[in-house]
Amino acid sequence: MKYMGSKARFAKDLLPIILKDRTEEQYYVEPFVGGCNIIDKVQGKRIASDSNKYLIALWKGLQQGRGLIMEIPKELYDQARNQYNEIKNHNFDDFTIGWIGFMGSFNGRFYGGGYSGKHKNRDYVAEQIRNTLKQVEAIKDIDFHNCNYDQLQIPKGSIVYCDIPYQGTKQYDTKDKFNHDKFWQWCRKVSK
Numbered sequence: 001m002k003y004m005g006s007k008a009r010f011a012k013d014l015l016p017i018i019l020k021d022r023t024e025e026q027y028y029v030e031p032f033v034g035g036c037n038i039i040d041k042v043q044g045k046r047i048a049s050d051s052n053k054y055l056i057a058l059w060k061g062l063q064q065g066r067g068l069i070m071e072i073p074k075e076l077y078d079q080a081r082n083q084y085n086e087i088k089n090h091n092f093d094d095f096t097i098g099w100i101g102f103m104g105s106f107n108g109r110f111y112g113g114g115y116s117g118k119h120k121n122r123d124y125v126a127e128q129i130r131n132t133l134k135q136v137e138a139i140k141d142i143d144f145h146n147c148n149y150d151q152l153q154i155p156k157g158s159i160v161y162c163d164i165p166y167q168g169t170k171q172y173d174t175k176d177k178f179n180h181d182k183f184w185q186w187c188r189k190v191s192k
């Protein structure tokens, strides 16, 4: 999935390092899973989490084979965005808000980048849907959670890959600004 801060193009360099000494029973955990662009290339026992509830509802819905809206016209996008921004409730569930927001927003920016739609010869919504559906088979048995990273239950001895929001750049869909000092303290504690 096209996603703000996606590491898709680094996966082939990062994963051999991260997984070098992994044993068969060892969990691979991502507390900041975003577009699943790294974890979808990992096999075996996996736990993924993110603080964006619409994103996790989206991944869980795809695992469950939810019916999908394949055309996202601007009017539908605006309705979903209005509900997301609490301007008007259209009775969309979290999966649908997530699906429309991630499939229909420019550069996978989840309502932040505006409606992508069609430009010149490209249909950006169809491209994003195609890319995301390609991941479904690879994410089928991931154990997904929606929580702040420090609330995630991490099995002892797991390999934990943290792709945190960059310092000083646009924030993700979280109420609180990401506290990098607190994060590094948590890392020191968890890595023990």
Ligand SMILES: C[S@@+](CC[C@H](N)C(=O)[O-])C[C@H]1O[C@@H](n2cnc3c(N)ncnc32)[C@H](O)[C@@H]1O
Pocket (backbone or CB within 6 Å): 003, 004, 005, 006, 007, 008, 031, 032, 033, 034, 035, 036, 037, 038, 049, 050, 051, 052, 147, 148, 149, 150, 163, 164, 165, 166, 172, 173, 174, 178
């Ligand atoms: C850089 S992105 C991850 C991108 C992902 N590795 C990929 O390649 O698609 C960071 C993610 O962290 C999530 N996030 C931000 N603050 C968080 C927090 N406090 N706890 C858990 N997740 C958080 C954001 O919603 C976003 O999905």
